[in-house]
Amino acid sequence: MGSSCKDDREEVIQAWYMDDSDEDQRLPHHREPKEFVSLEQLAELGVLSWRLDADNYETDEKLKKIREERGYSYMDFCEVCPEKLPNYEEKIKNFFEEHLHTDEEIRYCVAGSGYFDVRDRNDAWIRVLVKKGGMIVLPAGIYHRFTLDTDNYIKAMRLFIGDPIWTPFNRPHDHLPARKEYVENFVHKEAANHAVNTAAA
Numbered sequence: 001m002g003s004s005c006k007d008d009r010e011e012v013i014q015a016w017y018m019d020d021s022d023e024d025q026r027l028p029h030h031r032e033p034k035e036f037v038s039l040e041q042l043a044e045l046g047v048l049s050w051r052l053d054a055d056n057y058e059t060d061e062k063l064k065k066i067r068e069e070r071g072y073s074y075m076d077f078c079e080v081c082p083e084k085l086p087n088y089e090e091k092i093k094n095f096f097e098e099h100l101h102t103d104e105e106i107r108y109c110v111a112g113s114g115y116f117d118v119r120d121r122n123d124a125w126i127r128v129l130v131k132k133g134g135m136i137v138l139p140a141g142i143y144h145r146f147t148l149d150t151d152n153y154i155k156a157m158r159l160f161i162g163d164p165i166w167t168p169f170n171r172p173h174d175h176l177p178a179r180k181e182y183v184e185n186f187v188h189k190e191a192a193n194h195a196v197n198t199a200a201a
């Protein structure tokens, strides 16, 4: 993508490095000065993203193609707000515990917004804001967490390959094969690529 051509995903997905303040988790938690993270940098961590037409998800050919290509046979919706989510307080607390899954976490925001925080290669938190129309895939084995923002509402489509397994493994679970594979593919290999590219520049 040329530098003059803005990536339209940036209108619905933005990412930045977080500060380490203990203030309300729903605040943006930008560093001072702000340190944004590009969608390409997220992809280097295995975090994939798309912009889709959230008003027409039933008939959206782009979503259909992604589901077919990536084998996302399962789909349901998760609405996070006190009125709609059973055991809201407990769920919100659990979502924000740092954890990993043994499969991809695939979320497509069809209304509202929320923050998916992911660890970078050096274990720093990157906050990923996903708004209506944003779809992200967190790879199996990446440490992450989720929180609502101050608007307190998200409706997300959840996708999965086959029968869904939602089990979170709270950190530390470094011995799991999914974690070892993640570290091999996205921490070690990507660190080596980065070193080569930096030396060549």
Ligand SMILES: CSCCC(=O)/C(O)=C/O
Binding pocket: 078, 080, 095, 105, 107, 114, 144, 145, 146, 154, 156
């Ligand atoms: C917006 S979907 C709720 C968050 C969730 O399902 C999850 O697994 C977070 O890590």
Ligand SMILES: [Fe+2]
Binding pocket: 099, 100, 101, 105, 144, 145, 168
């Ligand atoms: Fe998760």
